Amino acid sequence: MHTDIDKTVIRIVQDYCFKNSAINLIIEFVLTITPSLVASIENGNLALSDLRKILQKRKDFFFANDLDINLFCKGLYKKLNYELSFYADISFYKSILIFKQKVENGNFRGFPKASTSEDTLRSTLSIYIQQETFCEPRSGAGNNDITVPTEKVIIETKLWKGNEYYNSGFPELNDYLKKANYNEGYYIVFDYNKKPNKVIQENGEVFDKQYEGKLIHIFFVIMNPVTPSQLYKTSKEKS
Structure with a gap:
């Protein structure tokens, strides 16, 4: 800012x-x-x-x-x-942090796991981003990545479906970054699990990773967070 x-x-x-x-x-x-x-x-x-x-x-x-x-x-x-919201100089990185916070603060209820697809979550993120975005079809996969030309970044989004599926996102994102001649990407993973997965346990919900010379910002958006009332109930049961 x-x-x-x-x-x-x-x-x-x-x-x-x-x-x-x-x-x-x-x-x-x-x-x-x-x-x-x-x-x-x-x-x-x-x-x-x-x-x-x-x-x-x-x-x-x-x-x-x-x-x-x-x-x-x-x-x-x-x-x-x-x-x-009119304060235009908020960094793109922080805007993604705010998106994560807004979803986890209650808006996740509008995206029930049984009826929410990756396309829905990706489109929601694309609409949220204030900068101009466009989605480019990924060959053979039927999905889209979000490209933000003014920031020179590309965003990969996935649902958490285990380590193998998660790891598959890095070469996909890297390929897009190379084609666009960008050096920075964002990897947004929507996780419906109640317990932290192995990646979160080792790195936290937000962290950076270098992948083949590209800087990747990784954000896990928790779609089934523990609410304050649940925390209170658990603490009462333990006391």
């Missing part, structure tokens, strides 16, 4: 405070929460629950302005997401 993202966030928060006639302690409030907000935004992991935790650092602000923290939080979250 631009180095002036701090100023952008400050403006958004201040505008929202003024809109809600919340002027008491506004300077202290904005300056306190901005660093944490910016860090979460740049890491692509600002969820509503995260925003609420950040805002709770200044409970005195809500008391001084007689505000409901939950209502304020929901409104500010909506405003941040809307205004930052």
Whole structure:
């Protein structure tokens, strides 16, 4: 992102405070929460629950302005997401991180395993990407890769169907990168398993890999994540 993202966030928060006639302690409030907000935004992991935790650092602000923290939080979250969607300088890499986060934060429910194909998930990702994209048929496979000309990258997408199927994606993506004369690719794997597969256990859900001189960014999008309520239930059962 631009180095002036701090100023952008400050403006958004201040505008929202003024809109809600919340002027008491506004300077202290904005300056306190901005660093944490910016860090979460740049890491692509600002969820509503995260925003609420950040805002709770200044409970005195809500008391001084007689505000409901939950209502304020929901409104500010909506405003941040809307205004930052026009912030064009977010890196492509971070935009893919945000896509992963958005899917795992609840949108995965719209893609049940039994009725969701690789084409559906690939098309959803292509629609999400703000830069111009196009899909080019892969010879003999009947699938498509996503090409993003402005970023000079190609995206390979697959459902997780085991190590062999996963590994088959690298030579396919590498072949496309060579033909396009690109040096960087993205490999997005949608995984419906509840337990982490072997690749995730060894590398994490997001990592990079060099393949025949090409840099491949690998993202596992968890399509059946453990929800907070499930974690709470499990912790209660163990206690």
